[in-house]
Amino acid sequence: RKEVEQDPGPFNVPEGATVAFNCTYSNSASQSFFWYRQDCRKEPKLLMSVYSSGNEDGRFTAQLNRASQYISLLIRDSKLSDSATYLCVVNKSPSNTGKLIFGQGTTLQVKP
Amino acid sequence: EAGVTQFPSHSVIEKGQTVTLRCDPISGHDNLYWYRRVMGKEIKFLLHFVKESKQDESGMPNNRFLAERTGGTYSTLKVQPAELEDSGVYFCASSELAGYKEDTQYFGPGTRLTVL
Numbered sequence: 642r643k644e645v646e647q648d649p650g651p652f653n654v655p656e657g658a659t660v661a662f663n664c665t666y667s668n669s670a671s672q673s674f675f676w677y678r679q680d681c682r683k684e685p686k687l688l689m690s691v692y693s694s695g696n697e698d699g700r701f702t703a704q705l706n707r708a709s710q711y712i713s714l715l716i717r718d719s720k721l722s723d724s725a726t727y728l729c730v731v732n733k734s735p736s737n738t739g740k741l742i743f744g745q746g747t748t749l750q751v752k753p
Numbered sequence: 754e755a756g757v758t759q760f761p762s763h764s765v766i767e768k769g770q771t772v773t774l775r776c777d778p779i780s781g782h783d784n785l786y787w788y789r790r791v792m793g794k795e796i797k798f799l800l801h802f803v804k805e806s807k808q809d810e811s812g813m814p815n816n817r818f819l820a821e822r823t824g825g826t827y828s829t830l831k832v833q834p835a836e837l838e839d840s841g842v843y844f845c846a847s848s849e850l851a852g853y854k855e856d857t858q859y860f861g862p863g864t865r866l867t868v869l
Contacts (some may be wrong), residue, residue: 643795644754665842684844684860685796737783737867738856740798 644668647729647744654658654719659678662747663713664729671742675706676714678725679746685728688714719751755779757847757861765867774864776825778847784808786848786858787820791841799843802828803821803850810859833867842866 647664654660666674668672674691687695691703691712712729729744758777766772776853778785787799799809801816804825812821822828830841842865847860 645795684862686860687857710815727810738850740786740801740812741788741796741846742798743796745795 642667643744644742645744647747649745649747651748651750653750653752655753656719656721658719658751659715659717660749661716661720661739662729662749664712664744664747666712666729666731666742667711668731668733668742669710670733671710671731672735673711675730675732675741676701676703676712677728677743679728680725685730685743688727709748715744716749721751721753724749724751726740754864757845757859759843759845759861761864761866762862763865763867765869767805767869768797768837769834771831772835772866774830774832774845774866776828776845776847776861778845779859780845781849783850783857784848784856784858785826786846787830788844788846788860789827789841790844791838799830821855832866835866837868840866840868850858 644653645666652714676688677685678687678688691705693705701723704713726748727748728746760775785802786827790796798812802806802822819831842863844863845861850857
């Protein structure tokens with residue numbers, strides 16, 4: 642079983658749609674949680690950290706449920722430029738020092 | 754400020770040859786990581802340096818892989834001899850040794866390795 646599981650998609654949505662991605666992690670000792678974005682043939686880039694209280698950055702909202710070991714990302718009012726692969730990432734360190742454990746990624750295609 | 758840089762961007766070699774990948778972290782970053790993504794799989798951790806010391810090398814697949822970070826600046830990852838299953842994208846990342854502050858790992862553009 643993979644340590645971080647994501648639905649690979651692809652999710653094909655029209656511009657302006659709201660889309661939600663989920664992931665689950667198996668190790669309850671995980672301490673830090675993130676969503677990274679990866680464009681085709683590029684490096685992963687940090688999109689946002691995820692906290693139990695939930696956090697929002699513009700059109701993006703991330704949520705962590707420690708009891709269910711579940712992480713979500715909601716994108717509102719999708720733009721063409723949101724098309725990318727979204728990687729769910731966890732770390733056992735609370736300060737994010739040390740190895741990151743990646744999910745396989747969920748591909749999003751936003752269509753005009 | 755310059756980001757993490759990696760060289761080369763692409764490498765095509767034959768099975769049995771040797772390849773050396775280089776990573777230059779963001780200046781002042783003590784933490785340096787190597788990760789790898791093979792076709793169809795998730796990105797996986799290889800190892801972690803703190804300055805010149807190997808903090809965690811639990812992800813190194815076998816003894817054909819050798820990573821060094823002499824002087825605590827740039828790092829090299831040597832594969833010798835290369836096998837077909839070593840093909841993939843090798844990413845380097847760096848972060849500050851931030852203590853109690855939440856740290857961020859910044860990734861380089863990767864080296865795409867193809868072993869024929």
